[in-house]
Amino acid sequence: DAGITQSPRHKVTETGTPVTLRCHQTENHRYMYWYRQDPGHGLRLIHYSYGVKDTDKGEVSDGYSVSRSKTEDFLLTLESATSSQTSVYFCAIKSSGETQYFGPGTRLLVL
Amino acid sequence: EDQVTQSPEALRLQEGESSSLNCSYTVSGLRGLFWYRQDPGKGPEFLFTLYSAGEEKEKERLKATLTKKESFLHITAPKPEDSATYLCAVQPLRPQGGSEKLVFGKGTKLTVNP
Numbered sequence A: 001d002a003g004i005t006q007s008p009r010h011k012v013t014e015t016g017t018p019v020t021l022r023c024h025q026t027e028n029h030r031y032m033y034w035y036r037q038d039p040g041h042g043l044r045l046i047h048y049s050y051g052v053k054d055t056d057k058g059e060v061s062d063g064y065s066v067s068r069s070k071t072e073d074f075l076l077t078l079e080s081a082t083s084s085q086t087s088v089y090f091c092a093i094k095s096s097g098e099t100q101y102f103g104p105g106t107r108l109l110v111l
Numbered sequence B: 001e002d003q004v005t006q007s008p009e010a011l012r013l014q015e016g017e018s019s020s021l022n023c024s025y026t027v028s029g030l031r032g033l034f035w036y037r038q039d040p041g042k043g044p045e046f047l048f049t050l051y052s053a054g055e056e057k058e059k060e061r062l063k064a065t066l067t068k069k070e071s072f073l074h075i076t077a078p079k080p081e082d083s084a085t086y087l088c089a090v091q092p093l094r095p096q097g098g099s100e101k102l103v104f105g106k107g108t109k110l111t112v113n114p
Helices: none
Strands: A004-007 A010-013 A019-025 A032-037 A042-049 A054-057 A064-070 A075-080 A087-094 A101-103 A104-110 B004-005 B010-014 B019-026 B030-038 B045-050 B054-059 B063-066 B070-075 B084-092 B108-113
Touching: A004 A087, A010 A019, A019 A032, A019 A087, A019 A104, A032 A064, A032 A075, A042 A064, A054 A064, A075 A087, A075 B045, A101 B045, A101 B108, B004 B084, B019 B084, B030 B070, B045 B054, B045 B063, B070 B084, B070 B108
Parallel strands: A010 A104, B010 B108
Antiparallel strands: A004 A019, A019 A075, A032 A042, A032 A087, A042 A054, A064 A075, A087 A101, A087 A104, B004 B019, B019 B070, B030 B045, B030 B084, B054 B063, B063 B070, B084 B108
């Protein structure tokens, strides 16, 4: 258990509405990541953070923004949700070496 | 382009029937290769990290090995509780920076019947 919690765990929203997902860690790790997981695709990196206020894009960042104002929290925002953003979202942290540890996930359904 | 291919997509074994899962990768340079286990409705659970060809790691009934082109996850005498999807990921080496991306395969769904 890497001390990662995600909230909400499940969310249903409508197209065009803003959505914010939260990742919280308790162990002061510098690196945090947001991934999405879809059938037929492997996990894909959306954004990551390497410190407070330091973030960078992953391979599927369009339509998403992130913020990290505190070490323990990494927020993922969908400014205007679309049906293509229906997915399972995982937060991860990097602990020893290069290994990433994942949270329990958030299931998002955009109608 | 960095790529990871896992085979087979699905594997059914009888309890006690040993087998191997394959992870083939194409990267310009390898910083690390990772194996995860994922149960339905849960996040990936870390199993192993391998950094260089020839390296091996073991944990209970699982053993991971690494060559310059592929990795194997060997499962010895599996039990029904080993049923899960096993994910492989590589971290490309980027001397110029930006090497935080993990490239994941699509996974192998393993079912072990009692």
